[in-house]
Amino acid sequence: MTRALRLIIFDVDGTLVDSQNDILGAMTHAFERAGQPVPTRDETLGIVGLSLDVAIPRLAPLLDVSLHAQIVAWYKEAYMDLRAKTGVAESSPLYPHALATLRALHAVPENILGVATGKSRRGLDKLLDGHGLRHMFATQQVADHHPSKPHPSMLRAALSETGIDARDAVMIGDTSFDMEMARAAGIPAIGVSWGYHAADVLSAATQIIDDFRQLPACLESLWEISQ
Template structure:
């Protein structure tokens, strides 16, 4: 068996509108001006407590995290997960193709909470697609390799048969730390130049199976 682990925000779904709006409310909660868009998107993928500490070192991080979570859920409730965090073009078809393969197990490793991931999966009708789901509630923040280690343990798959797909340096550094193949994507929130630990870069979901075949060959 082979294990393919996806990051979520910036890789499978484009949730930047809600992320930026929720972060704005988090900064309002502590009476600070929100950073510019690029700086906020630069911390996507980190666990919220770590992200807030980077963006506002001297602020009340617990208050910011709670304000962010409340705002994010409010925004999602207004329009639904499918509208607030749409899948990137080709993502659903790629997931369906991989799900149909008998030699592939799918998973996610995300900085989202379990509640947030559950809502997203439900909103997009992806129940049953991801055999292993690793969230921020139960792990150190990326790029610590804990999420990938747990995913491999649950799937019963070794590092040489595991690929981590993500859009940020945190994803690729996490893959390297876990000793698995890191496949970066160029449509997410970090520039390609930041994905230095990636073994290869994907520019379209239509290229995914070919890229995975190359990954398996490289780690054989």
């Protein structure tokens, strides 16, 4: 009996790659240039996953809308400069065992891989090309074309593009935004403990893993239960 196609959707920052140094550096630069207090590390990492036009007002709710937009622009500029200086592999390294796990999942004919990220199209392209991963992801949802997480638009688009039912899909991420987005789309979610939100806030996750190598078995268990 032929197995159904499975859609495995990954968040990027904090799930596939650790880009926190550039995120923190770019945020520091943007707020200092605006003459504003720099958010703490925890505050900055707490908004990773949101689109920048949503994240910056959360970090500085009392600032004028026009200054929010300027901080967003300065952040993007600084982030690109930092990435250009060090290269993708150093500025956004893959987490341990991520590449081997992606290759193993991609090699299974029934698995369709995708990403749903708060990054821009340009930012995702740079990242995927820098790691040689573009060919692995059949559907790529970015902030340019959707409302910010946790709105389910990205996941609904991924399901539509691939023709896969929500019950045969899963979202994998490190933040509460990823988990809430999945729940809103009717998709089970797997949380990862190595990212930017503490595991105890991933309450909407079906399961939480501590190592990429646990993912294949976790997926099999999840889909066995759903049958």
